[in-house]
Amino acid sequence: MISAEAKYALRALIMLAGVPAGQALLIQDIAEGQNIPRKFLERILLNLKKAGIVQSRRGQLGGYALLKPASQISFAQVLRLIDGPIAPLPCLSIIAYRKCADCTDETHCEIRQVFAQVAEASREVLEKASIADAFAGSPALERLERDVSGPRVRTLR
Amino acid sequence: MISAEAKYALRALIMLAGVPAGQALLIQDIAEGQNIPRKFLERILLNLKKAGIVQSRRGQLGGYALLKPASQISFAQVLRLIDGPIAPLPCLSIIAYRKCADCTDETHCEIRQVFAQVAEASREVLEKASIADAFAGSPALERLERDVSGPRVRTLR
DNA sequence: AACTATCTCTACTAAATCGGTAGAGATTGT
DNA sequence: ACAATCTCTACCGATTTAGTAGAGATAGTT
Numbered sequence: 001m002i003s004a005e006a007k008y009a010l011r012a013l014i015m016l017a018g019v020p021a022g023q024a025l026l027i028q029d030i031a032e033g034q035n036i037p038r039k040f041l042e043r044i045l046l047n048l049k050k051a052g053i054v055q056s057r058r059g060q061l062g063g064y065a066l067l068k069p070a071s072q073i074s075f076a077q078v079l080r081l082i083d084g085p086i087a088p089l090p091c092l093s094i095i096a097y098r099k100c101a102d103c104t105d106e107t108h109c110e111i112r113q114v115f116a117q118v119a120e121a122s123r124e125v126l127e128k129a130s131i132a133d134a135f136a137g138s139p140a141l142e143r144l145e146r147d148v149s150g151p152r153v154r155t156l157r
Numbered sequence: 158m159i160s161a162e163a164k165y166a167l168r169a170l171i172m173l174a175g176v177p178a179g180q181a182l183l184i185q186d187i188a189e190g191q192n193i194p195r196k197f198l199e200r201i202l203l204n205l206k207k208a209g210i211v212q213s214r215r216g217q218l219g220g221y222a223l224l225k226p227a228s229q230i231s232f233a234q235v236l237r238l239i240d241g242p243i244a245p246l247p248c249l250s251i252i253a254y255r256k257c258a259d260c261t262d263e264t265h266c267e268i269r270q271v272f273a274q275v276a277e278a279s280r281e282v283l284e285k286a287s288i289a290d291a292f293a294g295s296p297a298l299e300r301l302e303r304d305v306s307g308p309r310v311r312t313l314r
Numbered sequence: 315a316a317c318t319a320t321c322t323c324t325a326c327t328a329a330a331t332c333g334g335t336a337g338a339g340a341t342t343g344t
Numbered sequence: 345a346c347a348a349t350c351t352c353t354a355c356c357g358a359t360t361t362a363g364t365a366g367a368g369a370t371a372g373t374t
Contacts, residue, residue: 007257007268011268014267026319035261037364056320058321060318062319075268090158102191103192196334200352215341215349215351217342
């Protein structure tokens with residue numbers, strides 16, 4: 001299971017992908033639009049900013065915007081940032097390899113070979129899936145266009 | 158990441174797959190052979206017994222043995238028993254479906270479609286991988302045969 | 315300069331989960 | 345009677361999860 005935080009991050013990014021490139025949304029509007037606790041979302045977006053995925057501006061015309069095209073943000077990148085390794089065993093992780101404490105012979109470890117296949121299959125999907133892919137075919141776009149009292153879109157200067 | 162408990166369970170089962178069908182091993186010998194804390198392993202094996210995967214006998218000639226052929230015990234079965242659903246989202250689980258609390262429209266959920274692919278790919282691997290597969294090509298067999306002070310194999314009556 | 319809207323940052327917390335331990339009990343064979 | 349083994353319940357400390365609180369910095373407006 002992925003964490004609630006990762007799910008929120010992905011959904012926030014998908015919502016941001018729904019406004020024209022460079023345009024921003026308010027934390028408040030993202031939180032309401034996606035049913036995410038506002039203060040929790042603040043911290044999540046801050047992390048995404050530190051990781052170079054979004055940018056922000058403070059003050060009266062402030063907000064959050066994607067820093068890269070949504071097509072260049074993969075699910076894998078977001079999940080690794082927030083939930084850590086995708087691999088089901090530490091000895092199979094790319095980003096945080098660790099030897100299993102109780103494992104004497106890694107190359108012959110019986111379960112490692114099975115989980116290596118799981119890791120590879122998961123990575124295959126998650127590396128290829130981008131925020132833009134997820135946004136396409138989602139109802140977010142139409143909602144944005146139709147909804148009169150919808151999120152306030154603005155340009156970050 | 159899978160839990161230490163699931164990893165221990167899989168390795169204990171693989172070790173049990175190394176003795177002739179119906180033959181048993183002692184908790185003590187499995188714990189030593191696989192570097193698993195003994196008391197922890199007791200509880201794990203008890204759970205595997207409740208689930209109908211192993212059988213046991215108490216007393217002086219007691220021990221644990223597989224209840225089914227190792228080829229009929231899948232990684233998926235063991236993981237689901239111990240770590241719960243394989244699916245990365247509750248709304249994608251076979252064994253414990255739950256609606257995401259914050260999700261208004263499941264069929265159009267953007268991230269659900271991506272994680273459905275992950276779930277399917279993982280299941281594909283984990284359902285097909287059996288304890289017997291893992292045991293084959295592992296060094297466990299030769300070790301069992303060579304090791305003079307190895308685990309004590311016994312028949313459960 | 316004052317005011318207001320927004321993001322920023324640190325710290326805190328309650329609940330759940332994880333990894334394991336303790337210890338008494340039941341059963342079986344000798 | 346005794347020793348070896350599994351059985352069962354309860355507990356425990358550390359970590360993680362899912363938030364919340366609240367003070368602060370910054371930008372635009374008047």
